[in-house]
Amino acid sequence: MRALQCVELGMPDKLQLNDVPDPEASPEHVVIENKAASVNFPDVLMIQGLYQFQPELPFIPGGESAGIVSAVGDGVENISVGDRVFAMTGTGAFSEKISAHNSSVVKIPDNMGFETAAALPMTYGTSLYALKQRANLKAGETLLVLGAAGGVGLATVELGKAMGARVIAAASTNEKVNLCIQHGADEGFIYPSGVLNRDQQKELSNKIKELSGGIGPNVIYDPVGGSYSEPCLRSIAWEGRYLVIGFAAGADQIPKMPLNLTLLKGCQIVGVFWGAWVGMHPEENKKNFEELFKLHSEGKINPEVSDSFTLDDGALAIAHLKDRKAKGKVIIEI
Ligand SMILES: NC(=O)c1ccc[n+]([C@@H]2O[C@H](COP(=O)([O-])OP(=O)(O)OC[C@H]3O[C@@H](n4cnc5c(N)ncnc54)[C@H](OP(=O)(O)O)[C@@H]3O)[C@@H](O)[C@H]2O)c1
Structure with a gap:
């Protein structure tokens, strides 16, 4: 089969499209013929050796894909050949076929296309867990989303609206802000790109307060x-919840927060690590996916695929x- 391989760490142009052996269905695993895979920020970090989990070289990047099951190994009871599924494998998705442990494979509704299914698990899974289990977001509350037109950002805009919040979307361009408004954001504004100076930081704080x-x-x-x-933390409401999702601005710029702000605001800084939670609470995550499928069938969430590549x-x-060109999700069609 053909697969995109990372044979040496570096920028995307170092990746190679190679012929590699087909995967087999080992015990508790299924083989999936991939139809679509989606790109996530960890893929960008992993191929450069900058991610928290580093596979051995050579490896096939790609954390999630959707397709049709073509073989099942011993001990697999809940999935059959011919099932339409998505899989969250961490790596290996940018390939024609993938072997996935059955615990990471989920059957998808008949009315859900493969592109949508590939676009959904990590972004909407992370954002629902963040808003529901970590922030306990309530209807009527105000939710600010940074990087709001990105993968997890746009998922959060839609889920925040579906949960009854008033959503403020913040992004770097007019086009991105408009996309967030189309996906339900009540307000949007542009923040400057790059490292913000003190005046720009003050302006950002004031803008958020004004809009809320x-x-x-x-x-x-x-x-x-x-x-x-x-x-942003300086602008948060009394008893607010600040969700730490990731560091797209750069791993060399991980912010250090003055703790007096948490005292003065009575607020919480809440870490969100969806992948680790899924490993510890697979049944709760399964319920979250069922909720996402229901929201999708009701038209309340609609993953945006801005660009498809072969x-x-x-x-x-x-x-x-x-x-930083992606809006919503970037898909690789296979
Ligand atoms: N905690 C978890 O469980 C979890 C799960 C999934 C993802 N994540 C993390 O969430 C972050 C976003 O992931 P994603 O897949 O949504 O990525 P994405 O689609 O690329 O979105 C990231 C957004 O960040 C903004 N950004 C600001 N500075 C940037 C820079 N220097 N380079 C690139 N983007 C920049 C961009 O929006 P503007 O141009 O509008 O600023 C972009 O739309 C990543 O750090 C990822 O590791 C965490």
């Missing part, structure tokens, strides 16, 4: 980090996300 009726957002969803985080151009798909 002077009291600040109850929940802040931050997948960006860098110099954006502290001014497997031959898979490296370009990863570069697209790395270069």
Whole structure:
């Protein structure tokens, strides 16, 4: 089969499209013929050796895919050949076939296309867990989303609306803000790109307070980090919840927060590590996926696929996300 391989660490242009042996269905595993795979920020980090989990070289990047089961190994009871599924494997998805442990495979509804199914698990899974289990977001509360037109950002905009929140979307361009409004955000604004100076940070804090009726957002969803985080925390409402999702602005710019702010605001800084939680609470995660399928069938969430690439151009798909050009999800069709 053909697969995009990382044979040496570096930028996406170092990836190679190679012929590799087909995977087999070992015990408790299924083989899936991939139809679509989606790109996530960890793929960008992993191929450079910058992610918290580092596979041995050579490896096939790609954390999630959707397709049709073509073989099942011993001990697999809940999945059969011919089932339409998505799989969350961490690596291996940018390939024609993948072997996945049955615990990471979920059957998808008949009315859900493979592109949508590949776009959904990590972004909507992370964001539902963050808003529901970690922030306990309530209807009527105000939710600020940073990087709101990105993968997890746009999922959060939609889920925040579906949960009855008033959503403020923050992003780096007018086009991105408009996309968030189309996906249900009540308000949106552009923040400057790059490292913010003191005046820009103050302006950001003031803008957020102004858009949230002077009291600040109850929940802040931050997948960006860098110099954006502290001014956002300074704007949070009394008893607010600040969700630490990721550091797209750069691992060299992980923010350090003044703890007096948590005292003065009576607020919480809440870490969100969806993958670890899924490992510890698979049944609760399964319920979250059922909720996501229901929201999708009701038209309340609708993953945005802004760009599709072929497997031959898979490296370009990863570069697209790395270069901050992605809106919603970037898909590799297989
Ligand atoms: N905690 C968890 O369980 C979990 C799960 C999934 C993902 N994540 C993390 O969430 C973050 C976002 O992931 P994603 O897949 O949604 O990525 P994405 O689609 O690329 O979105 C990231 C957004 O961050 C903003 N950004 C700001 N500075 C950036 C920079 N220097 N380079 C690139 N983007 C920048 C961009 O929006 P603007 O241009 O509008 O600023 C972009 O849309 C990553 O750090 C990822 O590791 C965490």
